Amino acid sequence: MQRVGLEIVGITKSYGDQPALRGVDLDVQAGEFFTLLGPSGCGKTTLLRIVAGLEQPDSGHINIGDREVTHEPAHTRRVNTVFQSYALFPHLNVADNVGFGLRMLRVNKAERQRRVAEMLEFMHIAALAERRAEQLSGGQQQRVALARALVNEPDILLLDEPLSALDAKLRGDLQLELKRTQRRLGTTFILVTHDQHEALTLSDRIAVMHEGRVEQIGAPAELYETPRTPYVADFLGLSNCLKVLSADGRKVETPVGSLLLTSEGAVGAQLMIRPERLKLEPEPRPEYNHFDATVRERIYLGSSIRYTLDIAGQSMSAIVAHEGHGRPLPEEGERVLAQVHPSDVVQLAAE
Incomplete structure (x- = not known):
């Protein structure tokens, strides 16, 4: 998979008279694991949805690689999203869930089967290929959702609190697995989370958000050891x-x-x-x-x-x-x- 970065310039978004994003600028490097960290209502999920094409900004622009996508519909962007709910199809088995996006893209059957088989092996879930979604544990569902998003070979993978429903031990195990997966693929990952421990564990860099603005951006150690404001100091531990x-x-x-x-x-x-x-x-x-x-x-x-x-x-x-x-x-x-x-x-x- 090729490595592609993301540029966000001057993005604003309001709902009625309530501003959700107030001129956000971000530059995510190709192949980076980047995290948007902040409490509920800080604007991080709104920003992720705008990058995905699920919402339109009021102003500003977005570039994925060297291509502006600000007003492109979601289905034309080489971006996939893993949601908190996983959104697996209960009537399909694991292999068909993973291959669903390829079928929508009209990838031929032989190529689809090859790529699905490779992704199932890559995510260590080949033995689950024939199981239905309701027969899977939370951790297995998370792996299937991730495989389904990655099999389409997106330029950027967006992760909207994908581990928040899991128990503490499984969540810790899957955090490490998610980081290893990103390192092996080299794909740009952008994670939304309110969990500072998760952000510190996974990220190359973190943007701490507060009331629709980016409060500080930096590597985990930089933000933890030398926060610039009381808000960042308090939010990171x-x-x-x-x-x-x-x-x-x-x-x-x-x-x-x-x-x-x-x-x-x-x-x-x-x-x-x-x-x-x-x-x-x-x-x-x-x-x-x-x-x-x-x-x-x-x-x-x-x-x-x-x-x-x-x-x-x-x-x-x-x-x-x-x-x-x-x-x-x-x-x-x-x-x-x-x-x-x-x-x-x-x-x-x-x-």
Whole structure:
């Protein structure tokens, strides 16, 4: 399959007087696994439907490869969509479900059978070829829906929360399988999800959306480690946020005391500390910021423990790996020394 990218320029869309998209610009690279991440109502599904040709924008344009498709009907775009419901035909078996699109494209029977057989093998579902959709588990239905979308060899595959109906363990397994499938094919995948863990697991890059706009675009590690705004910091996982009350160069005052940053502080700005960057150790580390804290809550998470700390009357979270310390970890009610390196304190832009 050839690799084709997507360009979205100035896309707007309103429903009555309610704006859904407010001038969205995106440049998705050929062969990229790209994710639109955000809560319900942020515009991500509307944007996906516009790319698919299922909705028309009010303004802006869309290019798939070197071809503008803004006003082309859905059936002429080399784009396929996998929906949350999978939308399999219950009266057809797996092989006929997978080959349905090829039949609509009037691909001859021999070629259709060859491509369906190859795709069933590729998706590891050849043994299910004769089963009907209602005889399949949720994970098997997801694989069939994906095979049906990919057998047509689309330039871009759109995924509208395709794993959201599955249980946690199966969802985790299929996330990895979906990523491996995209890597093997090299097809451009665009995923819509509200699940930050899913976005971080699958994506080459993520666009975090908020109220019809793109808040920030970047690689998963970039967005998680160095978000630009409080909204992105909060949406991509647990975070401790502190307001800068006063600043003297790199030294700032916050509600929990003085902090040293790696760059000059700005009064009124928000500082973010990820819970796993906050260390709980008996002895102070050189060059670290230190706080006296009391453990208010201790939650066992298996591989780690999540703590709720009281630091100068402020509630902050810390996540500590369960093993490898060679000493007992703090219990509820204990006094501890919380520490964070200046490089792990991120100054956020005002929203």
